[in-house]
Amino acid sequence: MKLQTIVDKPVSDWKIVPQSNILVLGSCFAERVGEHLATSGLSCVVNPFGVLYNPASIARIIDIAARGEYSPSIIFDERRGVWFDYNTDTELESPSEEKCRAIVRDAFGILSSQFAKADVVIVTFGTNHVYLNEGTVVSNCHKQPSGSFSEKLLDVSEIERLWNGIVSSNPSKKFIFTVSPIRYRKYGFHESQLSKAALLLAADAVVGRNSNCSYFPAYEIMNDELRDYRFYAEDMIHPSEQAVRYIIDCFIESFFENSTKEFAKDYSEVRKALEHRPLHPENEAYKHFLTQLLLKIDRLCVKYPYFAFNKEKNICHTLLNKLQNGWEPKE
Secondary structure: OOOOOOOOOOOOOOOEOOOOEEEEEEOHHHHHHHHHHHHOOOEEEEOOOOOOOOHHHHHHHHHHHHHOOOOOOEEEEOOOOEEEEOOOOHHHOEOOHHHHHHHHHHHHHHHHHHHHHOOEEEEEEOOOEEEEEOOEEEOOOOOOOHHHOEEEEOOHHHHHHHHHHHHHHOOOOEEEEEEOOOOOHHHOHHHHHHHHHHHHHHHHHHHHHOOOEEEOOHHHHHHHHOOOHHHEOOOOOOEOHHHHHHHHHHHHHHHEOHHHHHHHHHHHHHHHHHHOOOOOOOOHHHHHHHHHHHHHHHHHHHHOOOOOOHHHHHHHHHHHHHHHOOOOOOO
8 A cells, every 4th residue: 555655756867976066055944055065064055145036136146256356346224224235145144234234245165165176066846936126036035024015926937047047057066956845924825826836837947958857846746745744843834853854864765876975974973973972072982082083084095095084183173182281171
């Protein structure tokens, strides 16, 4: 007896390898996927400008990255006492104009650098609803008065035109498109379905036209294979941790080389060891634990010669130095 309708997952003819450079852009679901890739030890940068929900904003961020230069238009919000840039999320705001510019400048540096060397760009569309300020689509409204914006729906042809241009201009990069499975209650569930339909049609058209593009069915997996409220968080809108983990596992099966799966497993063991917090760090047993961990990292350097693991080594050496100099346990 079948208790699920299983979604067909793509088996990509190209794979993400351990040394791949990955840029992840898009909605909050993209952040969840990107965080997993980063904690697996891969070179992965996730949303340097913050969460991006609509295809036009994501396309503009890639255009900014490709041009290699950016002069942010910093605006002061007198009501909240913060400076912001409409191309970025609220997390990049600051009460100081100078600091806001520095934050955006640093984010741009990370974005530009990672895009230049990226082998893989993962894009997650969230909605086709966009807000415009003075005729320009904004990435975030930054809690400005609603009268400051007009609203429109991107149609399939607009999204397709934007993204055909981007992917055709970057033939050496592989693009993976997904549609976020998170519904938007704000617009009503019928409107949310129409929005997702437009995104699905646009992604399908772009992938069908460009050989360097693939589609991963995160939306379909969530809404068909995991069609049960036990796979949702308490708000009944966002996927549960279990659902996210399942979708990520499906993504890994579709796009990871076997060597990448092995690398992620090996690195996970090191990461978990580094996160270990001993009850008695001043004991000799903890020194032995760190020494053995360093030896394990050295073996990984031999197994994966394209990684130096300097960050992980430095953490171990810092902790060993603390032990050498006399660890002072916290009360």
